[in-house]
Amino acid sequence: MISCTRKIEFDAGHRVVDHHSKCKFLHGHRYVLEVTAQAEMLNDLGMVVDFSLIKNIVKGWIDDNFDHNVILSSKDKILGQAIAEYTGQKIYYLANNPTAENIALHLKMEVMPKLFTDSSFQIVKLKLFETPNCFVEV
């Protein structure tokens, strides 16, 4: 089956609670997200889905929630509140540690289904680069 993929980048801070090494420090990454859609048939224009539709919808959500923000575990609310009070930003909390794995799973399982309800294609895969040398796929 044919698939199409759109790459979207964003900058976000995070930290891994209970990590034994420097991942426990608050830091940031230039994340690169690849969103892959698949369809049984191409649409009338000859596309799985317009690349720009994926970009606009996903980038809209990313810009509103992740980009130039901090993603924290919900166990990290004391830190999050300290940051939010000082900068005025709305911290994005995940149920667990904001590892690349958990960020990708959250996007795949909870965010994408809400963003894409059109049944002509499905979001079948996400690839999330935490750095140019480290990525996860779900």
Add this chain to the structure above:
Amino acid sequence: MISCTRKIEFDAGHRVVDHHSKCKFLHGHRYVLEVTAQAEMLNDLGMVVDFSLIKNIVKGWIDDNFDHNVILSSKDKILGQAIAEYTGQKIYYLANNPTAENIALHLKMEVMPKLFTDSSFQIVKLKLFETPNCFVEV
């Protein structure tokens, strides 16, 4: 099973007939094509197939047909003829819109089977980047 992949680049113009936005304008891309071959067993040299054999055969076809050319829908022959009369090039027509999806499908279903008849390996996948941020896989 083991696979080997060769990347090949080309520059081509296209437009998407009936697109609601700027993809309907004649424009061009630096396409990047990844051709993946798979074999049950490695050959005597220890290869699925020599990378340079894929490159020579596919790049030969690409250079003769797609590179520095315009790929158009067969519904776009009036435009194609106007260009061809002016420049002398031989426009490449697809049955439908020259989206990344249709270009990749055409290469996979019609071109590759003619280029590779050696039964020791199969072309199992094509990945076609329309831009560094947009690609299809078939």
Add this chain to the structure above:
Amino acid sequence: MISCTRKIEFDAGHRVVDHHSKCKFLHGHRYVLEVTAQAEMLNDLGMVVDFSLIKNIVKGWIDDNFDHNVILSSKDKILGQAIAEYTGQKIYYLANNPTAENIALHLKMEVMPKLFTDSSFQIVKLKLFETPNCFVEV
């Protein structure tokens, strides 16, 4: 299932015995290896496995065996001994030609199982770039 991948680079020389063209000459590449691990469940930190654990273990082995070394077929011991006598390096021999395919298979089948005995994740895929335009997957 979710996977995580760590990219590791190394420089090594090789040659392909009996190749009809210039691959028979001793030469070198900047190899890029992508090591993909998969797990049924994420660990307590929310990871398949810490990216840095894969890097440290695999890069340790790569640095000790492949990086700044020459990888040769065991049929190529006369050449290997001539080099080793002159430079003092410990040539790395494979049973067959050191093609990208055979290097990747050797890493996947023989090296990885010895490096990773933790049963909480498996090394499910290796992708090895011989050049930026040529890679194999196993």
